Amino acid sequence: MIKEKIEIYLLNEKKKDFDYLKDVEKSIEQLSDNYEQYLSNIDIFVNELGVQKSVEESLGDSIDEIKRILKQKLGNMENDNLKFPSDDYITLISRLSEIEEECKEKKKIKLKELNKKTENINVIVTGSISLEILENQSIREELSSIQYEENECKKQEQLNEEINAKISKLHKNQSDYNDFKIYLNGVFESINLHIRLKSDETTQNYYLYHDLENISLNIKDISEGEKNLIAFLFFYFELFEDEKQETIKSNIKTLIIDDPINSFDEANRFYVLELIKKVLKSKFNQIFIFIHSWNDFCDITYRLKGEDHNFYEVYKDHQGTSFLEKFKKVKTPYKKLFQEIYELSRKSQKDIVEEDCYYYHSINSIRRVFEEFLSFKLKNSDLAQKSNQPEIEEVYRKMTGNEMSNNKKIKLGSFLTIINVLSHKPYRAIDVIGSAKFLMRYIEDVDKAHYDAMKD
Incomplete structure (x- = not known):
């Protein structure tokens, strides 16, 4: 068992030696080729580059001797008496490297000298020509005439x-x-x-x-609407290369449209709305559309989905600072207002900030939500009025099965007065919050399913 392991080990070592000597053989062949090229051009190296000629030419014998011994060793790896002359090999490699480096350095110096001579010749030739031109009157006049004609041609072009x-x-x-x-x-x-x-x-x-x-x-x-329509149609027409409005101009990358349909009557509004939708389907890099009406926003964004579209709303805090809020799902105008009033109803006296301008438009929003809600319950077109209080109380009775208490009737009357009278004059923020709370309680009592669907 031990003997077998030793034999395997020896075989592996011989294999490594053999592979190493094969690599050496390739290197020797390359050295031999390079040395032969050197000898064939020795006169150029000596005469042109100034390489010192010495005994290096006899290195060929050393190369041949190493090649001979290497060939014998590779043919008989078992012969331990036959040694590869590694010291001679290293000495030979070192000497040939010195010769190669000397030739490269001499060549570099020679090229530098030749380039310098070429530059000097160019300077001499250029100077001679310039001197001849300066001394020759007819040449100077001809050049001046040519220069004048060139300038005149450039002006005409x-x-x-x-x-x-x-x-x-x-x-x-x-x-x-x-x-x-x-x-x-x-x-x-x-x-x-x-x-x-x-x-x-x-x-x-x-x-x-x-x-x-x-x-x-x-x-x-x-009319102003007709002026706006002509202006928008010209803007739309100028977006395209062709008269059929199919090919977008290549130099238009980004498009910004501000409040495009707010000033039109219903007939023209829907026509312009279709043009806006066509623009949104066109191949612009970016399109920004600013909308000042939630109804217009809903109409324009209807069925717009996917990663290509993003929707933002601009808010202002009580200090007047604007900020953007991104949302993924577009809400109907009614639901948008409903949720604003719902959030308002959750506030209290301590939440009121004097500088907050939010309350100044909230009364109108409260009235609009109440009118929209009652439009599905009453036939009367003048819905959220004090004069309609009995009908509003009747809606409460029919939907809840209970009569409205005297306390709630008083609050309803106060609520109707606030959303109609105070919408045209200054009012207190606490009255706005109280009206929002009453409206939310009324809708929750009358139609709980509607209330739950709208607030979330």
Whole structure:
């Protein structure tokens, strides 16, 4: 058993020695090739680079001897008497490396000398030519004439470019406005608006025209909503490369639209709303739309989902500082107001901050929520009025099965007075909070399911 292990060990050691000697053999072959190249170019190294010629040429015999011994050893690894001359090998490698480094250094020095000579020759040639030009009158005059002609040509080229640019701009503007005229008139005809944009071929000016009354119109003759519609349609038209409004202009990366539909009547509002939705589907890098109405916000964001869209609301604290709040789900205008009043109802006297402007618009919100809630319970269009208190008490009786107590009737009367009278004059914050509390209690008593669905 021990003998077998020893034999295995010896075999492994011989294998390592063999592999090492094979690597040495490859190195020797490479050294032999390099040395032969050196000898074949020895005259260049000596005469051109200044390498000192000495006995190095005889190193070839040493290389051949090492190669011979190495070949014998690799052929008979069992012969322990045959030793590889490692010391001679190291000495040979060292000497050949010195020769190689000397050749590289001499070559570097020679190249530097040649580059310096080339630079000197260029300086001499350039100086000679310049001197000849300065001394030759006819050459100087010819050069001056050439320089003048070049400057004149450059001036004419620049002038031509400016004139062509102006011509192109005039053509483009005329073409763009004419295309817009066709587009605008088509839109106005489709929404039954009897205003047209026309052009005077003589003056190249554009003017508004009423197609039923056959009269020209000044800008002051049309309504503010019509002005806004023309302005928005021009803005929309300019977003596209083509007259069919299909290809977005490549230089438009970011789009910002502020309150686009708030100033239109219902007919025009829905048309512009569809244009906004089309813009949102277009391939802009970023689109920012600022909305000042919750109804408009809900209409624009209807069915907008996914990671491509983000929704924010701007709030102000009692010091007037604005901040953004991001939300994922869009609420209906009624639910939005309901939750604001619900949060208000949870406040108390100690929560009131004198500088807080929140309370100044809350009475109107309370009345709007109450009117919306009663619209599903009463037929009367004048809903949240003091004169309708008996009907409101009857809603309470029908929905709860109980008569409203005298105390609640007094609170209801006070509540109706506050949300109608105080919405037009200054009021105390505590009265607003009290009204919010009464409204939430009333809705919870009358329709608990509705109350729970709206507050969360």
